[in-house]
Amino acid sequence: MTADQIADGSSSGLSVEDRAPGYKAPILSTGSEATRVIGVIALLSTAAMLAFGLLISPPDLFQGDSVRLFYLHVPVAIVALYLAFTITLIGSVIHLVNGSTFWDLLAGAAAEVGVVFLGLTLVTGMLWGRPTWGSYWEWDPRLTSTAVSFVLYLGYLAVRKLDMDPAARSRRAAVLGIVGFANTIIVKYSVSWWRSLHQGSTLKPLDSQIEGLMMFSFALGLVSMLSIFAWLVMHRFRLAWLQHRVDAHRLEAALLERRSEGEAGIAKSGLAPGGA
């Protein structure tokens, strides 16, 4: 099962520690107590969600089995559009105000996980659209605005990977994280208006009422996606933090190397220290 692998990664590094009290096993993973708990929640809720979403809940009157994508697609979309990029926005604002490294790295971590979720939103949306609308892609306001946001945050990630002064790069990324969020809102509303001017009704994704088992399956999907998101963001943040530390160490090493290169250079060129 895929979810097993998710939890496995977070817990294996620490389980060694539990076995031998007093012995400090080298911590080699980005996992911790918190991510282990979240990993278990993610595992359980995903298993339950699969059971309820795919097997136990009834097919919809109008949509048939394709309603089952609702339990997956909507939570993924909520996490990507409302949670991930809001964290990026907040992190970017705080970073610009006080230069906080924590918030800078968190903004980047949330954005990367958010882009993955946004990509999955698009894919599941298209797979849902084929049986319900008859085509993979409709020029629906939501689809269009989501696609534009996807490209926009790909751009954000590209800026974070630029080879330049880290401080300046973080500031540029933060500007993009702020203005990009505003743009996402603008795109969303503008494409809605564009459709509303042309045709009266937008496509209702779900015509029947959601209740009972369906609602429960949806709630499970939400819990599953939220916990997976939390797990991923925590790990991604720690990765970024480790990278930050590694870079600091590299800088130390580069400094030492640079200094010794200086000593050698002085000796070779015979530049005596000048007098005042």
Added chain:
Amino acid sequence: MPNPSKISNDDPAAVSGRDHVASGTDAPIVQLQEAVSLIGQFPALAGVNLVVGPGEVVLIRGPNGAGKSTLLRLCSGLASLTSGAGRILGHDISDRAGRRAVRREVGLLGHATSLYDELTVEQNIRFWVGANRSDETMVEPVMHRFGLDGRLRSVRVAGLSAGQRRRTAMAIVVCRRPSLWLLDEPHSGLDEDGRTLVDDLVVQAAQSGATVLIASHEVDRVSELAARTVVIAGGRVHTGEQLGDSTDAS
């Protein structure tokens, strides 16, 4: 120390600092402690300790890639201070507002001349003089002094030789009347006339009380002008024993 106002009042084209001596403080102009500055991810400056007092003329020498240019950029407030401490002209350069304040008061003559190829010499000078909020009345005398007022005035910068570009860039820096001069290989690409111009510039700047840092390979020539030499290699200063006794050097 000579009176700076005498020179600057007689000849508007003469080099001068902005009443630096008149303020009467002996606080160092450049004060760097273990300053580290990065170019991308590379530590171009690997812990520089340097103190330069007001009115000093300092030659900075060292092999290629030693960090001379970055040191001047750091002193100009352009490069950022990754670690260590630094005060330039009394402003803390670990702070963005401090760096911004430093930038307005220095005159940096680097490898780049920061001229717009499509504009004429005069248009370039007038734009930068306006942008720098320099004294507009200095433009004509300074252009005359650097030999830019004749045919060259209306020649596009793209058509200039390297030496003529540097003269134009120097003219702009002179109009800024900086308190701290940062000259990066100022003699390179210049003919004998131009080189003498540079030397005069340094002498007059020093007489007016401004501080001058010159990064140069032309040790013999610059040693005549500079009261002190600092050797830099591998991103560090290698004249440790002189630190601290610099304020009385001029």
Added chain:
Amino acid sequence: MNYVLAGYTIVFVTLALYSLQMVKRGRDLSRQLPEQERRFLD
């Protein structure tokens, strides 16, 4: 139903691969650091 299964498979396989890659990168990076520094801003 095929679309449903395809959707579920793509989502969970992608997330699993992404998680695995993340854990692997975390271990690689951890190895490059002295042990006492493998902590995070908690």
Added chain:
Amino acid sequence: MLRDARLVAAKDLRIEWSSKVLTAQVLPFGFLVLILFGFGISPERIVQGKDGRSVLEDVSPALFWLAVLFSALLALGRSFAIEADDGNLDALQLAGLEPAGVFLGKTAAVAVELAVLEVVVGSGALLLYGATIRHWLLLIVVLVTTTLALSGAGILYAALGAGLRVRDTLVPLLVLPVLAPVLLGATRATEAALFGAAADGWSWAGFLGAFSLLYLGAGILLFGALLEES
């Protein structure tokens, strides 16, 4: 701030005037895009459009604004290329110009260049695609607001790539998603100005005006953070 803006705008326009990159390269490029669109839409589909219009006339507002958008990318790239060649960005910072002033100045210069481009390419589009203008005032307002929106948002995002070697590839990726709503609004409003239903057009013009104000404000506030240590 306004003094700095005027200085920078005058300088950028003077450079354009003397180098003629806009007239010699960007304008022909805009025309080329118009012609290529005509090529790309197959001839048998050109005759049957909506309300007796040809397909090409029907989509002419969208094609016109796409041509402007692609040309605008060139103009934006040029606006920062002139600063990147010889350390001029450093010198602008050493001059102590206010970042907001630099932003407004560069925006104003690009806006003037785009306005010229729109008039020329727009006339070409009218001729080539056979469209006629019904609501002049609406069209003019749309041109003005869209130009401001394109240049304001464009300069803000183009500055993200300033001083980088990957500028040419990065900036289009960043700018185009941002300008997508502008393209949408401008197209709808221009359709209204050409084919009737002016009321719709005015609400889109309002949207474009609000968009440009938002990005001008964002640029004034955030431009400083982009220029430092670039």
